[in-house]
Amino acid sequence: MELVSSSKAFGGQQRVYRHDSSACACPMNFAVFLPPQAEVGPVPVLWYLSGLTCTHQNAMDKGEYRAAAAANGVAIICPDTSPRGEGVPDEPENWQFGSGAGFYLDATQAPYATNYRMESYIRDELPALVARELPLDMSRQGIFGHSMGGHGAITLALKNPGRYASVSAFAPITQPSTAGWSRPAFEKYLGPDEAAWRAYDATLLIADGHRVPDLLVDQGTADGFLQEGLRPQLLELACTTAGIPLTLTMREGYDHSYNFVSTFMAQHIAWHAERLIPA
Numbered sequence: 259m260e261l262v263s264s265s266k267a268f269g270g271q272q273r274v275y276r277h278d279s280s281a282c283a284c285p286m287n288f289a290v291f292l293p294p295q296a297e298v299g300p301v302p303v304l305w306y307l308s309g310l311t312c313t314h315q316n317a318m319d320k321g322e323y324r325a326a327a328a329a330n331g332v333a334i335i336c337p338d339t340s341p342r343g344e345g346v347p348d349e350p351e352n353w354q355f356g357s358g359a360g361f362y363l364d365a366t367q368a369p370y371a372t373n374y375r376m377e378s379y380i381r382d383e384l385p386a387l388v389a390r391e392l393p394l395d396m397s398r399q400g401i402f403g404h405s406m407g408g409h410g411a412i413t414l415a416l417k418n419p420g421r422y423a424s425v426s427a428f429a430p431i432t433q434p435s436t437a438g439w440s441r442p443a444f445e446k447y448l449g450p451d452e453a454a455w456r457a458y459d460a461t462l463l464i465a466d467g468h469r470v471p472d473l474l475v476d477q478g479t480a481d482g483f484l485q486e487g488l489r490p491q492l493l494e495l496a497c498t499t500a501g502i503p504l505t506l507t508m509r510e511g512y513d514h515s516y517n518f519v520s521t522f523m524a525q526h527i528a529w530h531a532e533r534l535i536p537a
Contacts, residue, residue: 259391262287268328269294272318277387281379282341283372288384289314290392291324295331302332302398302534303388304527305380305422307339309405310439311358314338317404320516326524330531333394337384339406341373355443361434362410363458365447374447377458381414381421400424400530404519405488408475409434412460412493416468424533426474426526428519429481432493435459439487461496472503474529476522478512 262274270293279286295301306323308316314336317323327334340360347369348356365374389396401422403411408430415425434440435455448454456462477490484490490506497504512518 259387267291267324270296270324270328272324274314274318279341279379279383281375281383284341284343284346286341286379286384287314287338289318289334289336290388291327291334292392293328293331293333296333296393300393300395302400302531303394303396304332304334304530304534305399305401305403305411306334306336307362307380307401307403307407307410308336309339309403309407311353312339312407313358316516317519320520321523322520323523323527326527330527330535332400332527332531332534333392334527335384335388337380340376346373354439355446359406359443361406361440361443361447361458362414363444363447366454367447367449370447376410377414380410381418398423398534400426400534402426402428402526402530403430404428404516405483405514406431406440409440409458409460412470412473413458413463415470416460416463417457419469422470424530425470426529427476428522428526429477429483429488429514430460430475430490430493431487432489432496433459433461435462437487437489439483461492464496464500464502469500469502473497473505474526475504475506476509476518476526477506478509478514478518480511481514481518483514 259275264273317336360376364377365371401411408427415422
């Protein structure tokens with residue numbers, strides 16, 4: 259790992275690293291906040307997955323997570339949202355696909371299958387790397403995210419039981435296989451057979467028997483993507499049917515921006531800490 263930057267905050271360290279990724283076949287950047295407790299020993303890990311058009315920088319600059327992370331003694335890791343760079347296939351004119359829009363899946367279709375392997379990157383490669391290099395307790399991991407990242411957090415937690423002790427989301431895309439802004443991306447990444455899409459759809463994973471112990475979701479009522487893209491009622495129905503405890507809070511007047519995310523960030527981190535740190 260190459261240290262790109264490091265800055266002290268709330269007694270801890272906000273860092274950015276770069277490394278060569280075998281999963282994505284290109285260099286990748288990620289941000290990590292190490293709370294002051296990491297100077298004493300390994301700390302629990304919270305993975306934060308960002309949304310469409312974002313990089314690791316958005317949450318680092320706008321998420322306002324450091325004070326809560328330091329208070330609760332948890333590390334926050336913010337990976338990038340897609341592979342990037344020369345030779346990585348992209349559609350620069352399309353903000354819902356390509357660079358910044360990896361959807362946390364492993365693409366199977368040419369020419370995207372070589373680089374767009376974000377599920378393998380988040381699930382396997384990056385955890386193995388940080389476990390070797392940073393003071394992290396990988397037996398205590400949680401995951402959360404926003405929008406596309408909320409979709410990624412929930413699907414990764416559902417498919418990897420025992421890996422993540424906690425999962426939450428801000429305004430997640432709950433059923434990307436039928437949402438207008440994600441269906442075209444799924445077809446390009448995964449092909450026209452919609453049966454292959456089920457592995458990356460939270461509601462369908464739940465219908466197929468995947469489970470998490472409980473789930474926390476916040477959603478703004480003034481979110482412009484609420485009715486056509488996000489549709490939390492579909493996740494609520496799936497969880498109710500499956501008996502998964504879901505705390506879904508509709509936040510009156512909040513939109514889809516980081517003003518919304520940062521408002522409730524500390525509550526989410528505290529919720530995760532309750533599940534990651536023994537009383």
